[in-house]
Amino acid sequence: IITAYSEHGDGKTTLEMFRKMELDGTKANMYAYSGVLDACSRLGALSEGIAFHSRIIALGLEKHLVVATAIVTMYSRCGRMHEARIAFDTVKKKDLVCWNTLLAGYAQHGHSNDALQLFQEMVMESCEMNRVTFNSILHACSHTGLVELARSYFVSMTMDHGISHEVDHFVRLIDLVADRVLELDPANTAAFVLLSSIYGRVGRWDDVRRIRRAMQERGWKKLPGQSYIEIKNRLHEFGTTGKLHPQTDKLKAELERLDRQMQ
DSSP states (O other), rough: HHHHHHHTHHHHHHHHHHHHHHHHTOOOOHHHHHHHHHHHHHHHHHHHHHHHHHHHHHTTTSSSSSHHHHHHHHHHHHHHHHHHHHHTTTOOOOHHHHHHHHHHHHTTTTTTHHHHHHHHHHHHOOOOHHHHHHHHHHHHHHHOOOOHHHHHHHHHHHTTTTOOOHHHHHHHHHHHHHHHHHHHHHOHHHHHHHHHHHHHHHHHHHHHHHHHHHHHHHHTSBBBTTTEETTTTEEEEEEEEEOTTTTHHHHHHHHHHHHOOOO
16 A cells, blocks of 8 residues: 555555554565655655665665665765665666666756766667667757757657657757757847747746747847747747858758657
């Protein structure tokens, strides 16, 4: 029952049931500890998670894959990546879930170099990869603006691993390309319009609003020679554009190509 509450994301009840179990004199096994660690990670209860980790070490359970993965998850979600790596390294035979958990933690918390290094370790270990793996490595690339590297991973998904792209993978790459376009040419309304349109298509309305706010802050309600109009939650641009950064055309073309692929 502890595992069931944990799997349904009810961290508070998971902890309550664990305490009731102990009061009843029932000894916790590795699955109970895995569930309670997951609960701590969901609640951001790092202190309690550390306390449970200490108990797990005392019981000699920390090297079991299911427990070790839960420990890695707990520390990763709480942003304690050094401790997550230590727990990861205790496991001799890691499965894909364990690898992906640490990789996602690195990506989520901006540890891009560590994520890239871990990905290479997966390659060296001939570890099977899946959509989650590539979503994380594309996320890691976005923190450091590695457009070409991200694109190579994006292509490798299908060419080398036979994994089909999902919306999340397109959006990761689009985020990265768009950031680069706006960095090179922050006055390029066409990129803003296209990006807003793409985000709208995949239902990322918070990002649509963010882009539109940025446009309004720049006073782009209507510009000489360049305008945009919203039709069915999509922004369409018409008019002329000014002189662009030399790389902007190439990057904008990449955005348009990704947009077409998602349709």
